[in-house]
Amino acid sequence: MAIDGIITDPNLATVLGASHDTRRQALILVDQIAATGPIDKASVDVQLEISKQQKLLITNLAQLRGLHRAAHIGARQTKHETADARQEVDRLHLQLQNLYYEQRHLQGEIAACESYKLVSAITSDSTAQAEMSSDIPTPGEFKYDLTANQLARELIEIKISHTYQQLPLIPVEEFLALNPDHTNDDENALMIARIEHERSEREALEQKRMELLKRKQKLIADNKKRKDDLANLDKELEKFIDAAKPIQKLFEKNVPAV
Template sequence: MPNQSLSHLDALSEVCRQLREIGGQLMQAKAESPADLQRTIPGLVTQSNQLFVALKARNRQTYNHTRATKQATTDAKLQMDRQQLGLQNFHYERRHLEKEIQKCEEFDSIYQDINLVPVEEFMARAPAELTSIMDPHQLMINRLNFEMSERLRMEKEQNNQHELQSKLLSENKRAKAELEKLDGQLEAFLKGSIPLQESLKLPIETERKQSDTARLLPIPLFVLFRHALGYSEAFGHTITVDIQGDAATAAALLQSQTASSLPSSPAQQSHQRFLAVPVTSMSAALLAPRLAHILERQGSSAPSTPRPTHDRDDDEGGLSAKKHKARHGSLGLDQFYKRHPLEVVITINKDDTPQSHPILKLRFAYLANLNIVVVAPEECAGILYLDKRDMLGNLFPGDTGTESPNPTNQFLFNGEDAFEFDALQANGHAYHWAQHLCGLDFASTPPQQPDVVGKWVQEPGLPRRVYLAKVIEVVRVRRRGWKQLEKQLESLRMFLVEGLGFGGGGDGPDVLC
């Protein structure tokens, strides 16, 4: 193919060769026989002219071939450029499609944010015509349709429940109004029956007021009150139990707590301990009308019983209080020893007979921030020389009441300094037996010592619970012992000692000189 397309080049080479041969012949003739040169030249010129004509023809043929080749090359280049442009267009379209595919793959559709039911649940609950298709795309569409139908069904059911709720709320509101009206009628009836109760000597109103006040007690004192009240009803004249303090303040405290419904902060959790029943949204609604009646009755009643305070001003107590103030500040201690407005007072009689007289009163108070109960004895009949506040010390072996039985109180100052309980500022002692009577069980127990009453633990790690009957028995024994000691102190004060044999003789008392 290349030889055929370039055959004129071979013919051109042949013409040039023949011209070179004629030139050679002319030069040879000139050199060999100059005389014959003139006869030889015309023939050679004629041959050369023919060859030059042929050379021009071959030159024209070469020019035409070159121009045709250039045109073919140009056409081929244009064709190649068109093909290259088409290829670039194809690549551009491919990249565009790839970007569109990537956008589609990365597109966040709204169905991706819908919490669809799991596939297993869909397969179990959906109809067969929706679950029989295995194509992922169609399966997703079926899941979306199933989800929409389920949500529409649930929305309809929710609307029905809202209608039922509104109906029940209206019925409850109407019933509540009727109950409030009935409550007012009962209050009026009870007030009208007070003269009849006084004539028949029935303590119905007194017990009702006491029951209303008991609702305001904190849980530990409420437990003690119910325990002591049951003991008093069972054993008659053994003890009497009463609630003293500012009931109006306690009711206002409870009302403020019900307003906040549920405690969230540490301060609200501390106030929550004041309540005999933990506050919930339901109990808040039930207690609100009752609290209003209690506040109204307390506002019209006599002033509350004042709480007695210790009058001990000895050096040891004063130094102890000063140490606390210097170490932790008076403001913090006032908060630690803050009492609940209501207190439980148990009066212990001498014996179980109706004619028995009171021998001792025990006042129980609750310190909410320390979560402990303190006890202070009062009105110890017949005790003149001994300090009545020491009567309950070591009532059970090792239980002095001078340390907080709650182990968590040691960390009130974030580990910087241990908290030291002060019975003077608490206006009472924190005995372990008092915590048990109030339902407060802590891990700590008082130190073990040899005793005549019985140890706090029967076996290592097994605490013995103290019951109210045991406490009353031990208090009576302690009071009789103190009474004998009072007699001896009175004898010493009068300089009289029986049976010591100082002069005199006989059966009468001897006189100390």
């Protein structure tokens, strides 16, 4: 495929047209010089014509340079716009992934709530059936009651296996003793309050741990500095002792032993 069919941008098409015109003008000038021979031996009219063609070629070259510069600037600007658009697409894609994650999380919460309601209903039904069948314990009814209990236990295990049920919270009695204002709360509100209490306690412990860690690092730095000071002092003492040895020998020579 020819390059004219590939390029569709109007600005690049203008550059390509100017390039063709410049090439054509250069070929005309070359052919004219080749047909004329040495320029210094040509007539005045021929030299004027060649000079005219040279001026046209220089004009076309100047125009081509300007168009090429403009096309280069436009291509660079297009690259920047493409990079900005790519970043925007990446940002939107990340936001979409976050929404998918939040959707899955909410679906899990909804499933947990539905399973909790189902457990409560089945447990109530199984309890009522057990009370009704206690007077006439036939084998068939006993088997049906056992199956309902098994199903209820399985659903209770599903409920207990939920993430928030596995948190190491303090017992309800201890929590109510610390926070008596939650005594009349229902099960959901009480669980939320216990989780919030656990979060605040952990944040306080984490803050205390960070403070102790900073204090430990400061003590380690102080101890290291003191060790360095003691090491420097030992070196200075050794230098002082070495410097005092000649004086000590001199005293030993001049002072008679008692």
